[in-house]
Amino acid sequence: MALIPLGSSPDTAETLVAPSDVGCSDGRQRLYEDLADQIDALLAGAADSTANLANAAAAIYHALPALNWAGFYLLRGLVLGPFQGKPACVRIPVGMGVCGIAAMQRQSILVPDVHAFPGHIACDPASRSELVVPLIRDGTVIGVLDLDSPVVARFDAQDQAGCEALAAVIVRHLGSVPPA
Numbered sequence: 001m002a003l004i005p006l007g008s009s010p011d012t013a014e015t016l017v018a019p020s021d022v023g024c025s026d027g028r029q030r031l032y033e034d035l036a037d038q039i040d041a042l043l044a045g046a047a048d049s050t051a052n053l054a055n056a057a058a059a060i061y062h063a064l065p066a067l068n069w070a071g072f073y074l075l076r077g078l079v080l081g082p083f084q085g086k087p088a089c090v091r092i093p094v095g096m097g098v099c100g101i102a103a104m105q106r107q108s109i110l111v112p113d114v115h116a117f118p119g120h121i122a123c124d125p126a127s128r129s130e131l132v133v134p135l136i137r138d139g140t141v142i143g144v145l146d147l148d149s150p151v152v153a154r155f156d157a158q159d160q161a162g163c164e165a166l167a168a169v170i171v172r173h174l175g176s177v178p179p180a
């Protein structure tokens with residue numbers, strides 16, 4: 001199994017990673033555990049929610065293979081938050097698009113093929129699959145973590161579980177007020 005090394009350019013991910021070759025199960029679990037620890041340490045010293053979301057987006061984008069976008073949409077609305085990748089839609093109504101449906105349903109959504117998902121909002125035409133995980137604090141959705149990939153079926157249940165763990169770590173570092 002070939003994992004793209006940490007720090008490699010995500011822009012080249014499409015040519016380096018096949019849909020079935022984004023990492024073996026044990027390797028990916030270790031990758032997510034290490035990334036959770038890194039983000040926890042990275043965000044621990046900062047009290048600013050925007051700075052913490054920005055560093056979390058950068059850490060995720062550069063650690064996970066085969067991404068072309070990683071970032072946050074924050075309630076109210078949903079409004080674009082810190083991200084890495086190409087410029088994106090600024091506002092997404094709750095209940096619309098993958099992000100808005102995940103926020104409304106308070107559940108993660110795995111989209112193996114964005115072209116087959118009714119209502120998918122295409123910010124970057126290179127995106128072919130997507131994973132959206134709600135950020136939930138004290139029982140309230142405060143935003144979503146959104147990952148896009150140029151590879152069809154890039155994300156599976158293991159990625160969902162890993163990203164839900166990352167979201168829990170990130171939420172702990174967002175302070176007591178909504179970050180939006």
Ligand code: SME
Pocket residue numbers: 069088089092096097098099100119120121122123124127130146148
């Ligand atoms: N595809 C998302 C929109 C956000 S971009 O992917 C960054 C959606 O359907 O909600």
